[in-house]
Amino acid sequence: MIAKEIRQAFLDFFAEKGHTIVPSAPIVVKNDPTLMFTNAGMNQFKDIFLGEAPAKAPRVADTQRCLRVSGKHNDLEEVGIDTYHHTMFEMLGNWSFGDYFKKEAIDWSWELLTKVYGLDKDRLYVTYFEGDSKEGLEKDTETLNLWKQYVADDHILPGNKKDNFWEMGETGPCGPCSEIHFDSRPDNERAEVDGATLVNADHDQVIEIWNNVFMQFNRVKDGSLHPLPAKHVDTGMGFERLVRVLQGKSSNYDTDVFQGMIQFIAEKSGKKYNSAAKPGDADWNDAVAMRVMADHIRAISFAIADGQLPASNKAGYVIRRILRRAVRYSYQTLGFKEPFFNELVPLLAEQFKGVFDELYSQKDFVQKVIKEEEVAFLRTLSVGIRRFENYFIEDGGVSVADYSGELNDFISDRWDYSVDRSNNKVAGAFAFELSDTYGFPIDLTELMAREKGFSVNIEDYNTALQEQKTRSRAATAIDTGDWIQLKDDDSVEFTGYDETETVAHIIKYRKV
Ligand code: ATP
Ligand code: MG
Numbered sequence: 001m002i003a004k005e006i007r008q009a010f011l012d013f014f015a016e017k018g019h020t021i022v023p024s025a026p027i028v029v030k031n032d033p034t035l036m037f038t039n040a041g042m043n044q045f046k047d048i049f050l051g052e053a054p055a056k057a058p059r060v061a062d063t064q065r066c067l068r069v070s071g072k073h074n075d076l077e078e079v080g081i082d083t084y085h086h087t088m089f090e091m092l093g094n095w096s097f098g099d100y101f102k103k104e105a106i107d108w109s110w111e112l113l114t115k116v117y118g119l120d121k122d123r124l125y126v127t128y129f130e131g132d133s134k135e136g137l138e139k140d141t142e143t144l145n146l147w148k149q150y151v152a153d154d155h156i157l158p159g160n161k162k163d164n165f166w167e168m169g170e171t172g173p174c175g176p177c178s179e180i181h182f183d184s185r186p187d188n189e190r191a192e193v194d195g196a197t198l199v200n201a202d203h204d205q206v207i208e209i210w211n212n213v214f215m216q217f218n219r220v221k222d223g224s225l226h227p228l229p230a231k232h233v234d235t236g237m238g239f240e241r242l243v244r245v246l247q248g249k250s251s252n253y254d255t256d257v258f259q260g261m262i263q264f265i266a267e268k269s270g271k272k273y274n275s276a277a278k279p280g281d282a283d284w285n286d287a288v289a290m291r292v293m294a295d296h297i298r299a300i301s302f303a304i305a306d307g308q309l310p311a312s313n314k315a316g317y318v319i320r321r322i323l324r325r326a327v328r329y330s331y332q333t334l335g336f337k338e339p340f341f342n343e344l345v346p347l348l349a350e351q352f353k354g355v356f357d358e359l360y361s362q363k364d365f366v367q368k369v370i371k372e373e374e375v376a377f378l379r380t381l382s383v384g385i386r387r388f389e390n391y392f393i394e395d396g397g398v399s400v401a402d403y404s405g406e407l408n409d410f411i412s413d414r415w416d417y418s419v420d421r422s423n424n425k426v427a428g429a430f431a432f433e434l435s436d437t438y439g440f441p442i443d444l445t446e447l448m449a450r451e452k453g454f455s456v457n458i459e460d461y462n463t464a465l466q467e468q469k470t471r472s473r474a475a476t477a478i479d480t481g482d483w484i485q486l487k488d489d490d491s492v493e494f495t496g497y498d499e500t501e502t503v504a505h506i507i508k509y510r511k512v
């Protein structure tokens with residue numbers, strides 16, 4: 001099955017089980033101070049679980065575009081290095097709002113995976129909550145017994161509170177969950193080490209594909225739990241991971257979700273993509289760079305299409321940081337000296353046509369925004385990289401005297417600017433210079449340092465940054481971003497961009 005068919009089969013399956021198929025919410029969250037980006041399918045239903053809004057239908061299912069690059073869920077550092085964490089991914093989900101509960105959820109997830117998709121039962125592992133006596137939480141025997149109908153005992157694993165008990169926050173709905181993992185190792189490796197021992201070991205061939213959450217308690221202020229009058233089901237399955245196991249691949253990037261983009265990048269860079277490259281291999285860096293680009297373009301494009309332009313603060317800066325990270329790989333590792341990253345947008349838009357049309361309908365605008373960002377960053381990137389490389393040259397390297405930024409006095413007076421070779425640390429003041437003068441987000445400098453076996457003195461960096469903020473706050477009272485910021489006003493809804501030929505991008509709002 002190709003990816004499109006796999007997605008459709010999920011939606012059709014749950015539609016047939018009486019679920020209303022709803023559209024994905026935007027990836028950009030407005031009006032929720034606790035969340036910048038949608039990071040799970042349940043986000044858009046939060047008010048229903050909290051009892052603050054009625055459910056429009058008792059059973060729904062969808063594919064939700066998610067972004068995990070900030071806050072509680074931040075997978076950014078794994079992306080490109082491992083084979084199954086993305087910045088933007090689709091979470092397939094089915095929900096019951098006070099309707100069906102554990103039995104149906106478990107029966108259907110098993111039916112879908114083994115009958116509809118035909119996954120090998122022998123390679124599936126499931127988990128249940130083992131209980132926590134200190135917290136007064138009981139073992140979830142109901143889930144355990146339901147799984148016993150289908151799954152051999154040695155493929156059913158207990159899990160602790162951290163992995164198998166879900167809570168929305170300090171108070172609110174919560175309950176046990178049950179994860180489904182898939183072991184895609186070759187037979188000889190499976191014969192050597194049992195899959196059960198690898199389920200929670202971050203093994204990249206034994207991966208979590210689906211999580212079923214059973215909300216049955218409400219935690220109140222004093223910490224005690226009370227049964228919820230209406231119990232809910234909230235599930236999330238990683239679409240790209242599902243496609244990978246169904247297509248028999250050992251990496252999400254080897255599926256048709258990513259291969260079109262990876263091959264395009266490979267062809268244009270004149271390099272080959274080697275999925276099997278290991279750290280230390282000559283083609284490892286190229287492989288990471290291609291994966292990062294193919295991944296990040298999705299996060300950035302959907303963020304822009306959903307109303308979040310790259311900017312110099314808040315959510316917009318998260319997007320700019322991801323974009324610059326990708327452009328650095330594109331420029332330095334793959335050798336694209338001219339803006340190229342933006343050329344992935346048409347491919348991506350085509351791929352999501354009929355799935356998330358928000359991108360297709362705004363593709364020219366999205367590409368243009370990314371290109372402008374690339375042009376701007378490429379202006380300082382090469383000089384910054386040169387300066388970064390020189391920084392590590394003993395004696396002949398850079399010194400604070402070369403720094404011409406506004407903090408010169410501040411840095412030279414109070415900060416050691418030299419490489420700390422006994423601790424393999426880059427001076428915080430130097431990291432600050434890279435961000436201040438060349439626009440290197442701190443996590444990019446950290447990444448580049450890591451590639452050399454160094455870390456950054458973050459405490460000093462933060463102090464320098466704080467100092468600069470204090471100065472600029474004193475200098476100007478108005479915060480002027482690079483782009484027009486979206487309003488945090490809940491009476492309007494973002495509906496798309498109107499483009500003009502000038503720098504000003506007019507954002508369309510509709511009163512709701
Ligand atoms: P993991 O342990 O692999 O990080 P998780 O437990 O954080 O996953 P959940 O919050 O349970 O993930 O989300 C539900 C499903 O979404 C997971 O079972 C997985 O298939 C998928 N998923 C989670 N994070 C990512 C990601 N960064 N990229 C792709 N898929 C993901
Ligand atoms: Mg995770």
Ligand code: MG
Nearest residue numbers: 163179208211
């Ligand atoms: Mg997990």
Ligand code: MG
Nearest residue numbers: 179208210211
């Ligand atoms: Mg999970």
